[in-house]
Amino acid sequence: YSIGLTDLDVATTGYVLSLDDLADYQGTDPAKYHLGLGQDCFSVPGADEDIVTLAATAASRLVARHPEHKITQLYFATETGVDQSKSAGVFVHQLLGLAPNVRTVELKQACYSATAALQLAVGHITRFPQEQVLVIASDIARYALDTPGEPTQGAGAVAMLVSAEPHLVALEPVTGFYTADVNDFWRPTDSSTPYVNGHLSLDAYLDATAGAYDDAMRRAPGLDLEDIDRFLHHQPFTKMARKAHRHLGQHLGVELDDALIEESMSVNRQLGNSYTASLYFALAAQLTNNAELARKRLGFFSYGSGSVAEFFTGVVQPGYTVHLDYLEHLQADLNARKTLSVEQYRQLHHSYRLDSDNYTTPTDTATSFRFAGVTDHVRQYETGL
Numbered sequence: 001y002s003i004g005l006t007d008l009d010v011a012t013t014g015y016v017l018s019l020d021d022l023a024d025y026q027g028t029d030p031a032k033y034h035l036g037l038g039q040d041c042f043s044v045p046g047a048d049e050d051i052v053t054l055a056a057t058a059a060s061r062l063v064a065r066h067p068e069h070k071i072t073q074l075y076f077a078t079e080t081g082v083d084q085s086k087s088a089g090v091f092v093h094q095l096l097g098l099a100p101n102v103r104t105v106e107l108k109q110a111c112y113s114a115t116a117a118l119q120l121a122v123g124h125i126t127r128f129p130q131e132q133v134l135v136i137a138s139d140i141a142r143y144a145l146d147t148p149g150e151p152t153q154g155a156g157a158v159a160m161l162v163s164a165e166p167h168l169v170a171l172e173p174v175t176g177f178y179t180a181d182v183n184d185f186w187r188p189t190d191s192s193t194p195y196v197n198g199h200l201s202l203d204a205y206l207d208a209t210a211g212a213y214d215d216a217m218r219r220a221p222g223l224d225l226e227d228i229d230r231f232l233h234h235q236p237f238t239k240m241a242r243k244a245h246r247h248l249g250q251h252l253g254v255e256l257d258d259a260l261i262e263e264s265m266s267v268n269r270q271l272g273n274s275y276t277a278s279l280y281f282a283l284a285a286q287l288t289n290n291a292e293l294a295r296k297r298l299g300f301f302s303y304g305s306g307s308v309a310e311f312f313t314g315v316v317q318p319g320y321t322v323h324l325d326y327l328e329h330l331q332a333d334l335n336a337r338k339t340l341s342v343e344q345y346r347q348l349h350h351s352y353r354l355d356s357d358n359y360t361t362p363t364d365t366a367t368s369f370r371f372a373g374v375t376d377h378v379r380q381y382e383t384g385l
């Protein structure tokens with residue numbers, strides 16, 4: 001039997017900041033953002049949104065379609081952890097009303113960890129093919145104000161249901177790994193924003209892309225570049241996918257057509273960086289933007305600063321479009337975000353809290369799940385709409 005993604009759903013925040021407005025405020029040419037970074041705007045969380053509320057929104061939409069689900073594992077991938085001990089997945093487990101006999105765990109390795117979660121899920125289903133695994137990637141990219149990383153912020157969650165005989169994408173055993181200790185991007189436990197060596201991070205990303213691809217080809221000698229019909233890249237900003245695509249071509253001494261990545265960037269261009277969810281928003285975009293992908297092979301490049309990368313492949317399943325109608329809400333959600341002024345956005349950015357003193361959050365956004373604040377150091381979540 002094949003194993004892979006049988007369903008997928010997404011969520012993003014209630015607010016958005018236009019990069020035209022940010023450029024205007026900074027006195028920067030907006031073309032730097034639209035052309036130089038390939039970004040138009042980015043999602044901004046309200047005070048009552050966090051990785052848990054985003055994850056619960058995406059996952060509840062997915063689980064509602066599967067009343068008879070067989071979920072026994074909940075793997076929560078993030079680099080925006082809300083607690084240094086408890087898994088954010090446990091909050092989601094409660095908000096979704098899942099049964100107690102579920103294994104719940106959080107995984108971290110920058111933007112890479114959702115891929116590790118997915119591969120762990122495949123391993124579990126190999127042993128227990130009657131069961132299902134809920135993998136959730138949820139992140140908020142939040143850089144310090146007035147830094148080069150600021151225009152590459154964003155937020156979102158992707159929930160994926162992994163099972164045998166999947167309806168969307170069957171993951172293949174083709175996979176290649178890469179790890180190198182690089183200080184390109186990291187967030188110490190006392191900091192709410194990352195430290196970034198931006199230009200080093202670009203080089204580290206490109207090295208890792210080539211390294212993971214080479215390892216995959218060593219492990220799967222029968223596979224050729226021509227066997228891959230579309231490439232999906234981690235997209236901290238969509239121009240990065242173009243850089244990676246070009247770099248892969250140069251590395252292999254071939255010219256790679258831009259059409260192989262074009263359809264995967266429409267969502268992230270409007271969403272911004274969603275760290276470990278970003279590659280899977282690229283997948284959501286790829287599947288919704290092209291109805292002719294049945295039996296086509298996707299090549300996934302997953303990268304997480306620090307740095308770890310993996311290249312793996314999956315085959316789109318016949319009939320997949322039937323299972324994607326619900327993703328229509330994706331564009332509707334993006335359009336429904338309320339536009340912040342730069343002043344409102346900066347105020348929201350300043351009001352973010354890392355501490356766990358008592359506080360309550362204003363009801364900011366029309367969300368399905370709310371982060372209500374902290375009582376006695378315990379984070380409080382509510383079901384909203």
Ligand code: CAA
Nearest residue numbers: 029031032035036037148149152198199201202205236305
């Ligand atoms: N018109 C058109 N293009 C313009 C322009 C203009 N007026 N002005 C500048 N540009 C272009 C530049 O030529 C450049 O394009 P190329 O790289 O193709 O030459 C692009 O706009 C960006 O310009 P700069 O390099 O000068 O931009 P910067 O130094 O201000 O910052 C950045 C860019 C380093 C990516 C910064 O946004 C950053 O640090 N971001 C966070 C880190 C990041 O996203 N790294 C990505 C790899 S790591 C990763 O993927 C993990 C992760 O998620 C964080």
